[in-house]
Amino acid sequence: MISDIIVIIRDYWLLLLIGQYPNGPLGGLAATLILSILAIAFAFPVSIALALARLSKSPFLNWPVTALVYFTRGVPLLMLILWGYFLVPLATGANVPSFLTMLVTLVVYQGAFLSEVVRGGIVALGHGQMEAARALGHSYLGAMRYVILPQALYNVIPSIISVFVSTIKDTTLGYVINVPDLTFAASQINNQLLTQPFQVFFILAAVYYVICWSLTRVAVATESRITRKRAGMVPLPTAKSLKLAALTDQPS
């Protein structure tokens, strides 16, 4: 069994790493990572805008974003991907690669989840910071820009890393619309070999495990560093902090 796994890795490592790249679209692990990084990079500014809109008192900003957040929490990502697969080419009028469809879908989905993370960070800061900044003569946006967001975003760095891990795991769903990512490469190998499905999917699981496990360790280390820096000790979780964590933690 182990020798089979080594043989598969030796024969197909390039396909797993970059897909059929020079002869076809970039795929494999490279595509998975690029897709996740681009998704989180675009989702980040979107999420700050959504969080500010959700915190605003104006119902015209508040309601649509709240609806969007509940929508993304209530509908499976797979369904959103199917929507993207149908709507993105319709909107752009061109034959869009499935990579781009997946990217757009992930930005919307993770943007909504990330906005809850950012909102949690802002709410956790408390009123005092905002009131002090306003008292010192900052406008609302100025206070956000110079006082609230720098602190809130710093505090939620571990959660942002967790969302990044979720994004990496979510890219696997691109499998259903044939995004050429790592899962797609593995199933291609499986289709060529036919006889060793367990070995192929074991390699696939192991690769994801190594990447996501390392990133989770980074998140845990950052979290304890931030906590120590802020308080000098690690506090017990409170019912309120659990409630906020529950909103942003998402298995996939």
Add this chain to the structure above:
Amino acid sequence: MSSFDLSEILGNPEYVSMLLLGIKMTFIVAIGSWVLAMTLALLLLGLRYAPGPVGNAFVTAYVSYHRNVPTLVQLLLWYFGIFTLMPDPVTFWLNDHNAEAIFAVIGLGLCQAAYFSEDLRSGMRAVSPGQMEAARALGHSYVSSMRFVMVPQGVRNALPALVNHSVSLFKNSSLAVAIGVAELTYAVKEIENLSFRTFESYLLVTVLYLVFSLMIMAAGAYVARRADPLRRARA
């Protein structure tokens, strides 16, 4: 493309019965894996509190694997990988009994058990150790202070996370389509293929998913309100 018309789908008995079968299968997979996940989560939580390092190490490894490997990959590994390694009689039996659905329940259930057990654990950790000491000082045994003092508070703390992960479990039941389970997402793709009404069929199923998820969230909020010890004091 012709204009928007939901009755093209809802007026066709064939499509309606496909939808209903899909809903039924989605609920079978979701409820089956929820029960499996909760049972396993309680076992894992018990192992965490068991004396000795072995139980704790096992649970840590279990949780780590199931949280760091994408659920879809876990399902593919179960259905395409582990299924083929099973002895022939088991394979035949499973093939006669909707193997896809069984593996979807096993895969989703094992995966979600990791999340549920962590939710319960962090809920328990949020209960102050003073509660345990006070219960012991009042003459409760360890088991009885767990039963009457620690666990009720721990579960109450864990409720928001448990509800959220139950919604995720329901949503993740759609991943079963990748291993060929005929659930709601599968039904929508079939209907779309037959009717060419992409927009209408997607809209219908999206609304269905949304309604069921919101119902789970509302049920969770209701349970959380009922479990709030200050409910009567506030009223």
